[in-house]
Amino acid sequence: MKSALTWKIIAKCSTTKARVGKLTLPHGPVDTPVFMPVGTQGTLKGLTTKQLEELNCQIMLNNTYHLGLSPGQELIEELGGSHKFQNWNRNLLTDSGGFQMVSLLKLARITEEGVEFQSPRDGSIMLLTPEHSMSLQNSIGADIIMQLDDVVSSLTTGPRVEEAMHRSIRWLDRCINSHKKPETQNLFAIIQGGLDIDLRKKCIEEMVKRDTPGYAIGGLSGGEEKDVFWRIVSLSTDLLPKSKPIYCMGVGYAEDLVVCSALGVDMYDCVFPTRTARFGNAITSKGSLNLKSTKFAQDFEPIEKDCNCLTCKKYTRAYIHMHATRETVGCHLITLHNVSYQLRLMNSIRQAILNDNFPSFIQQFFKELFGGKDNYPIWAVNALKSVNIELLP
């Protein structure tokens, strides 16, 4: 199908499956591997678009379900789409809205036609079809849009998983057929198939035939065993065409980003860094700090010494402790740092791949975050072993 992006692989790691790419979308370039922060309702948790630009953020997410409710499809179209609405001139990605419905609304029911749900406004039964999702996403106008898929929990087993996989393929076809703006918006397919290797293979085989501009690995990060998670990711990156960007949905913990990049994933999104900031948690290369804790009341160090974000340059942990969860500024400062941390981590991953020292970067990263061998998560050790990396003791 038509594509509104160009994708160039600039460097490949000689040990792992990691790669650095340059993705060019209608609203500018995106350096991959990339972490995309989530601005659910057309805004990223109190940060201005200027602050995001200064952090070098090249792409963020909006959620179709939320924008569909407010300001609503008609209005967002009247106002010229989501970029204009929030004054964000860089790239946007929207989800299909389906996942949000299934996870937020108890009464959602899936039929061949689409996702049935009760309107949170007036309680009436509404239906999100692949066509409706495309129409909404066309109105929002993001640079990357996602197909409506049949989401089942990654803990589900049995025939429902297979049904969902086949239905996701059928829905992809309906999305492709109803997508009105393929010259400005890139539709990504979402690989389903649960934790079943054969179903995943089948799904990839069928979806690759549709030749969408990019592919997402869906149906993961739902509480499944991490040791199964990475195997599905790795299988997907092996089977998907190397000429297309690969997006692993819902991944955002630092160690997951490093491991999945080594497995060959190019794009990630997660609400974690911004959500955790609201509870006073700052992410650092040595783990998370809960700045609400009184142990920071007299800690006059920055959150991270070598971080060059505004927060770390100007304020101490003690200052943020005074504000965390009490003043919106406390939340803004931690959010700024957390987004900065995520983007900085991705930048270091890219630099390490470019310099072809990604393996030693990974070793140092794990040593710093977990302190040593005894604390490494087994799944990460196994995943990294599969791409020829032994962690340091």
Place this chain on the structure above:
Amino acid sequence: MSLSFNLLKTSEKSLRLGRLTLIKNQEQNILLDTPNCLAYTSRGCVPHLTPDNLQAIPLIDAVSVTLEHFIDIQPPPSTQFPGGIHKFLNFEGYLVFFDVRDSGKLKSVSYNTDKYVSIYTCHGVRQITSDSYIKYMNIYKPDIFASLADKITDETPSLKRIKKSVDRTLKWLDNALSNEGIQVFGVLTGHNNQEERIRSAQETAKRNVAGFVLNGNFLENTSRERINMLKSSLDHLPSTKPRLAYGLGTPEDIILGVSEGIDLFDTAYSVKMTDAGHAFIFSLDLKNDLDSSKQQQQTINLWDTNFRNDVQPLLIGCQCYSCQNHTRAYIHHLLNAHEMLATVLLMSHNLYHYTNFFKTIRESINQNTFFQKAEQFFKVYGEQKMEETKNSTIIYN
């Protein structure tokens, strides 16, 4: 370090244009042209604004910080910080004014004695003595601090209580003045008693204070009534020292306060309006063709669904970050979605607008058009208020 106040222009009435000059060291000095405002802070930050967003409001040169927000634990942990309060709060380019109580709160529970003042913090009631206050000030090193005051919060205090409050406040002022190094503003008391207000003003004026603090937080009164209450103090102050007043936040309050010779205000009102979802649109520079028979709005309420598809900025022509980048429709959406960016953008605009309002006041004093503009202001923004000011000798005489 030195602090000086010069009157640049005075009129036969109380109206004045001044300049507060703070010379911090050879490299740094801060000029604060008055009438002006101190940015209100909560826990030492300007609400909703990270420092880059605060810096985008160029006319803010001074902040007002409140000890009340710091003493959940005593001594406050931040007193261990080695670099002073400017550095701790990242206010190094600003004049930092310190006071004990939060000027944005109209009423506070208190029980004061000869020894201490009670303060309501988020962890309950705390006591602060004059000595411990001075001790903290010597550690924080603000540029100016207000002396400890025995503020009365009873509705109808006895004369005995009012006298006691004046005496205690003067005693604590003497204690603060015996401490060298940081400039002190004396707090005027006297509550609603004319004679005690005069006594407090006269006694405070005798002392070596750098300026005066007046409290205009009288909940139920109109602008005019509040100003009249303050006037009994103002009439007994030397003209050569700056006067800061709390509780005068609306444009009417400011205009009336300025015409009575108040030099400094705070921005608590702009925070209150921001939190209510309002954006300022009032102006002192009113066009002559404005229909004065129609009452104009001073603010717009961004919760109003009429703004849902309004692609104008909060205020056409405003140069603030919000107005240069965002629409009313977007801010309306942010409020509805309970997104924190709503108050970031509203605060940015409101503070920008508020500080600019002071600038136009200074310009009009300089050009001798202040009273004329004030009259026009009251005409355009409210018939009632026009009547109210017509009866006064200050604006129309």
